[in-house]
Amino acid sequence: MTHSSRRDFLGHAGLGLGAxxxxxxxxxxxxxxxxxxxxxxxPRQPHFPAKAKSVIWLHMAGAPSTLDLFDYKPxxxxxAGKPLPDSFAKNLKTATDGGVGNLLATKRTWTQHGETGxxxxxxxxxxxxQVDDIAFLKGCKTEGATHxxxxxxxxxxxxxxxxPALGSWVQYALGSANPDLPAFVVLPTGVGAAGGGxxxxxxxxxxxxxxxQGTAFRKGDSPILHLARPEGVIDTEQRNTLDxxxxxxxxxxxxxxxDTELAAxxxxxxxxxxxxxxxxxxxxxxxxxxxxxxxxxIGTKETDxxxxxxxxxxxxxERNVRFIHVISGAPDAAVDSWDAHNNLEKNHAVMSKSxxxxxxxxxxxxxxxxxxxxxxxxxxxxxxxxxxxxxGNGRDHNPWGYTSWLAGGxxxxxxxxxxxxxxLRAQTGIVDTYDLxxxxxxxxxxxxRKVTFQYxxxxxxxxxxxxxxxxxxxx
Amino acid sequence: xxxxNKRFPIxxxxxxxxxxxxxxxxxxxxxxMRGVDDTAKSLDSNVAMxxxxxxxxDARALVEIFSRxxxxxxEKPGTADAxxxxxxxQALAAQALQAxxxxxxxxxxxxxxxxxxxxxxxxxxxxxx
Numbered sequence: 001m002t003h004s005s006r007r008d009f010l011g012h013a014g015l016g017l018g019a020x021x022x023x024x025x026x027x028x029x030x031x032x033x034x035x036x037x038x039x040x041x042x043p044r045q046p047h048f049p050a051k052a053k054s055v056i057w058l059h060m061a062g063a064p065s066t067l068d069l070f071d072y073k074p075x076x077x078x079x080a081g082k083p084l085p086d087s088f089a090k091n092l093k094t095a096t097d098g099g100v101g102n103l104l105a106t107k108r109t110w111t112q113h114g115e116t117g118x119x120x121x122x123x124x125x126x127x128x129x130q131v132d133d134i135a136f137l138k139g140c141k142t143e144g145a146t147h148x149x150x151x152x153x154x155x156x157x158x159x160x161x162x163x164p165a166l167g168s169w170v171q172y173a174l175g176s177a178n179p180d181l182p183a184f185v186v187l188p189t190g191v192g193a194a195g196g197g198x199x200x201x202x203x204x205x206x207x208x209x210x211x212x213q214g215t216a217f218r219k220g221d222s223p224i225l226h227l228a229r230p231e232g233v234i235d236t237e238q239r240n241t242l243d244x245x246x247x248x249x250x251x252x253x254x255x256x257x258x259d260t261e262l263a264a265x266x267x268x269x270x271x272x273x274x275x276x277x278x279x280x281x282x283x284x285x286x287x288x289x290x291x292x293x294x295x296x297x298i299g300t301k302e303t304d305x306x307x308x309x310x311x312x313x314x315x316x317x318e319r320n321v322r323f324i325h326v327i328s329g330a331p332d333a334a335v336d337s338w339d340a341h342n343n344l345e346k347n348h349a350v351m352s353k354s355x356x357x358x359x360x361x362x363x364x365x366x367x368x369x370x371x372x373x374x375x376x377x378x379x380x381x382x383x384x385x386x387x388x389x390x391x392g393n394g395r396d397h398n399p400w401g402y403t404s405w406l407a408g409g410x411x412x413x414x415x416x417x418x419x420x421x422x423x424l425r426a427q428t429g430i431v432d433t434y435d436l437x438x439x440x441x442x443x444x445x446x447x448x449r450k451v452t453f454q455y456x457x458x459x460x461x462x463x464x465x466x467x468x469x470x471x472x473x474x475x
Numbered sequence: 476x477x478x479x480n481k482r483f484p485i486x487x488x489x490x491x492x493x494x495x496x497x498x499x500x501x502x503x504x505x506x507x508m509r510g511v512d513d514t515a516k517s518l519d520s521n522v523a524m525x526x527x528x529x530x531x532x533d534a535r536a537l538v539e540i541f542s543r544x545x546x547x548x549x550e551k552p553g554t555a556d557a558x559x560x561x562x563x564x565q566a567l568a569a570q571a572l573q574a575x576x577x578x579x580x581x582x583x584x585x586x587x588x589x590x591x592x593x594x595x596x597x598x599x600x601x602x603x604x
Binding site: 430432449452454457458459460464465466468 | 515516517519520523524584587588591592595599
């Protein structure tokens, strides 16, 4: 196939895709021309100047107890061992089997840090040194009490599967800033999938075209399964094979002009070909200095895997990947995830240690390289954990009040919002997941109400009908 | 307006009429609220698509239902804030309807935005799970 005929094919296939996409695109999305729609990854203009170019989304899967990390509650310590007071329990509906145990005090040592005076427990000594770059959202709330449902809401703004992940919306709205890498990369870490809410459904493109789904990177030198050219196949042979596949797809596309999966597949072959070089290079940490690797905790058993993922994330940011979703996992079989229904002290000691140094290293490294201003780092989870105990030494799921935080990307450091005196419910500065999503989109130059896609006769938005930008933390 | 969207205002109106026939009121339960939620989403979508007929039907359904909800809470002691929420939401649905009838979809969109915020504010008090 000549370049001319390839362009013709892509043009025709693109027009088909463009027509389909035009039917689905919201009227208010800044789409300059149909030419941009020929390629779903083509860069598109934001609604207004962006503060952030990339997002690193740190998903603490399993839900840490922010009452033992960031939300210091002297009143909870005072009331420890007593039943949950009626004044706090009013209208409380618990959904899991554990019931409501007596109030459980944190066993941590707490200190205020930095110029902002943020409280951080001794579970996170390294991150405590970075608080002056962080905006803590201490009045977060969500819906649901199971990992799967709340994780879907956190990532897709829906309570059931089928909606696109936030990273997919970002890719749909802005396209890719690097034609040789996916714009939405997922970096799962840890062993097992305990805790739920970690599967591909949280990085799915949902009802958006399939080209916008997240691409999960594997551990090791070859980040994408079967990406490397098979042994014994030379480049020319592979190129010829891809040209033949493209030719066959060209014929298939003539009668399937609205088939976004076929168009996405055709694009993916070419992207995969380019990624044979670009993806391994992007995750090749041998080019990093020993000092940088040490900064992320690479080479130390407890922090090696998560630190590797975060250093990869920084390298992907440098290569203009727009949305990097890092999922925390247990570093070994000693614990399952952050999901500490029992033995919270042991669980959080392991989990905190695995993320503390790598996250602190990431923030410091981004700042030193001048990337923090344009990179929005988000630390969040599907919900928090209760101030009342479970199993004697654990905590149950708490969707009513917990802490998330953001750093960089035009965010003003400090503390916003609060929970009640024992940390059960968000009380002031209440931030729902929709608001968090709206704020992230805003920092990327997108109005969450103007990014729309028509699906089943309805104009769908990334944050559904909800979502207000948290103006108080926008610099 | 698609088939699903068409059904909810009708279902909502039926629910209201059934409730009215039985006890001149309604049960403010999960089923009713799911219908309200879907009608609000349908309204938001129809305003975005500038479908004035479908949007007006959704807005009228919401005006009616929030009027009933206001009456429902008005008869219950200690729920003055719920009466206020329902009254405000009804007023916003009426404001959206007025803007839709004037084909001012920007104003209608803003009214719907305020309406969904009002829903969330009410749920802070009346939906704890």
